Amino acid sequence: MAAASFFRRWTAENDRILQAKSGELFMIATPKKAILQTNPKASYLAYKSEIDAAIQRVLDSGFYILGEEVAAFEQEFADFIGVPYGVSVANGTDALEIALRACNVGAGDVVLTVSHTAVATVAAIELVGAKPICIDIDPVTFTIDIDHLEAEIQYLQQSSELGTLKAIIPVHLYGYPANMPAIMELAQRYGLYVIEDCAQAHGAMLDHRKIGTWGDIAAFSLYPTKNLGAIGDAGIVVTQREDLADRLKSLRQYGWRERYISDIPGMNSRLDVLQAAILRVKLKYLNRDNQSRQTIAQTYTTQLAHLPVQLPQVAENVSHVYHQYVIQVEQRDNLFNFLKQQGVGVAIHYPLPVHLQRAYQGRVSPHTGDLKTTEQLCQKILSLPMHPFLTTEEVQTTIAELSKWFKD
Structure with missing residues (x-):
């Protein structure tokens, strides 16, 4: 299937990194410049x-x-x-x-x-x-x-x-x-x-x-x-x-x-x-950091609204703290590669659902219905740079590069 095929192609490429941190499986495009998808060091500093x-x-x-x-x-x-x-x-x-x-x-x-x-x-x-x-x-x-x-x-x-x-x-x-x-x-x-x-x-x-x-x-x-x-x-x-x-x-x-x-x-x-x-x-600073994430997310939402991507939707009774800002887009793999080349750190959380991973295949699937939505989404999702210490310039560069890809 498409998700598994992409996952195999991706793991074969030397310029991408497979990380399994605390059981957390995801793909990261390592940026050439300083726009990191996440940045724990900035939190320390x-x-x-x-x-x-x-x-x-x-x-x-x-x-x-x-x-x-x-x-x-x-x-x-x-x-x-x-x-x-x-x-x-x-x-x-x-x-x-x-x-x-x-x-x-x-x-x-x-x-x-x-x-x-x-x-x-x-x-x-x-x-x-x-x-x-x-x-x-x-x-x-x-x-x-x-x-x-x-x-x-x-x-x-x-x-x-x-x-x-x-x-x-x-x-x-x-x-x-x-x-x-x-x-x-x-x-x-x-x-x-x-x-x-x-x-x-x-x-x-x-x-x-x-x-x-x-x-x-x-x-x-x-x-x-x-x-x-x-x-x-x-x-x-x-x-x-x-x-x-x-x-x-x-x-x-x-x-x-x-x-x-x-x-x-x-x-x-x-x-x-x-x-x-x-x-x-x-x-002590968690509320402030979450507010920074929400401000960045609002900028993304406002300035990406004209593009043919599905942006996060938030119900009125929800306070979303944006651990990730995840969009859905067709031709996701091409966009992923383009943003990587432009030095914009993006990620896919997660490239392969648990039930399709070799360790769990045939062991965790439901007895009613299927996991169709899960399987479809994993081929479209893309996590943009998101952490409280992104600069305005980094956010605007991310938006500009996304816009450029659709325009070109």
């Missing part, structure tokens, strides 16, 4: 003096595992989201895995999610021994299709041969919230856990309510390119339920409730204290 001071504070403290610095970040992030409990972990994949374990999802269970996502979403489900099944997505929001979700739930409720349907993982992709009111209604009707994958939606809102407050539990990646990113791997899980918070704390450190005594089987997934200190600095 913007807050350098405070970050350097925070790092020195940790080094001077002599306390390097968990402790007050980590606890302070956990509470500050929980307060930002609007929940009472935050439990930090080593990375975003662990955040999903530990969230699943806290909800007692394991062998013999089934979890519904999407195929248009970072591989980490599906990998985490398999890490706990459960079976992932992928649902198609809405062509406008790129998030889980509610009608297809309900059809698959009804099928699985009537068929026990695959296992016990236990949870839904909606992915808030590119900074846009999934339809949480509809998802929660289905979950409550059928008795399912909802574990929000918020890896790309730090600060996003739906109906004036933060993403991460809707489900039973929510997992955030704090990878360097995220809206809130560490300088290394990091993750956090948040919840409104004290019982789940207690399990999360135990699970992330060998199942301990008291040191060296494991009450439940756990793992080792602790947030590094240096990363906690860095994240405390950057969290």
Whole structure:
């Protein structure tokens, strides 16, 4: 099929890079000039003096595992989201895995999610021994299709041969919230856990309510390119339920409730204290950084409106935080190559849906309907440069080069 063929061609070319970061599979055109698709270093430089001071504070403290610095970040992030409990972990994949374990999802269970996502979403489900099944997505929001979700739930409720349907993982992709009111209604009707994958939606809102407050539990990646990113791997899980918070704390450190005594089987997934200190600095500026993303997105939307591309559409009750600004365009591959040659950093998130990747083919597809929208979109999507520190000149150059390609 076309997507798989393009993926094979792309991996064969020396001037493109295949990256698998925290399970996140995407293509990046490496720019010749300084317009980067994302720029974690700029985030460090913007807050350098405070970050350097925070790092020195940790080094001077002599306390390097968990402790007050980590606890302070956990509470500050929980307060930002609007929940009472935050439990930090080593990375975003662990955040999903530990969230699943806290909800007692394991062998013999089934979890519904999407195929248009970072591989980490599906990998985490398999890490706990459960079976992932992928649902198609809405062509406008790129998030889980509610009608297809309900059809698959009804099928699985009537068929026990695959296992016990236990949870839904909606992915808030590119900074846009999934339809949480509809998802929660289905979950409550059928008795399912909802574990929000918020890896790309730090600060996003739906109906004036933060993403991460809707489900039973929510997992955030704090990878360097995220809206809130560490300088290394990091993750956090948040919840409104004290019982789940207690399990999360135990699970992330060998199942301990008291040191060296494991009450439940756990793992080792602790947030590094240096990363906690860095994240405390950057969290103070997250709203401002998200506003910068929104301003850049508005510029793109206004000045690209005349071109034959499909731009992101945002509902009135949504606050989109633009982890990515994703357009849909015919002849995407040609445009990708052209922008690369002009030095404009663009990306494809994601070039091949999870269900079409060799590791998952034939194992995660739904039993009702198909994944047609997912497969079609992966051939048209293109992520433009998007981070809070893009200059006006860089944004205008990106727009000009896009316009030039269509004109020529």
